[in-house]
Amino acid sequence: MKAVTPQHFVDSLPHARAMNMRLDEVSEGRCVLSMPYDPRLVGDPGTGVLHGGAVYALLDTASGLATTLHPGSSGSTATLDLRIDYMRPATPGQRIRAEAICYNMTRTVAFIRATATDEDTTRPVAVATGAFTNEAGRRPRP
């Protein structure tokens, strides 16, 4: 059987593939996911700035993945809630990079923080905080 790498996992998500997301780094409870600038994802035709929904999708995907990369994860998760604060418009033409960290995990819930930047990594484009499900604690007892 072919080993399922985290990038294979990202490619298996149709919406992530539609936005050409690429997995750049993984470690325990943490990942870096990026996507190229795409004129089809522009939200403001006047400035060429990406739509918030596209940045949201990247942060949500990175957050879910960071959850499954945590040692306490059951391997499957779903978003309970995710809040995004938009700090500044992403610079048109630049790649967007999202780093997500699962900083706390209970039997049932994972808590994450995530930050999105463009080529200027000193000033975040958006930050996210959220809660994800962790189904591991809910497995029926044998």
Added chain:
Amino acid sequence: MSPRPRPEPVQVIKQRRDAALRALVGGVPYIQFMGFQFDRRGDELTAIMPYDDSLIGNPTLPALHGGATAGFLETTAIIELAWQALWEDMEQGRLDPTTLHPTHLPQLPKTIDFTVDYLRSGLPRDAYARARVNRSGRRYASVHVEAWQDNRTRLFAQATGHFLMPERSDPPAHG
């Protein structure tokens, strides 16, 4: 006293309003990419996200991607805010919708923050959403959005967000 002018024919009014909505929605590439549509009844808008395989985020269930759902809700909120401003200008005759063009659109509100609650997994079918503007000031607006699929009372997601409104200047008089 001069008699009250006859109301415009209904078709003229409908055409004007639909053209304004089309211009607003058609000018945003992301909306076209995601396939979002807007249904209008009077001034009430219902957003539609027609199902597409590319919207899936969990292929095993299958379920809609949380990011697609969030983008749908955020778009619904932004278009509702822009539409309310446009509607007022249009109805009071301050704006001629025939001058609206993708390159010449009213500035859209900017998202400050957006929080989505995922209440149940999004099924692989069409989704609908409506936004309610709870507070709209000169600078800031607060909007709540509800999304459902088969059953209006069984929401699969809801969201609240704050938006920065574009600077409002009186449109130049036509001449």
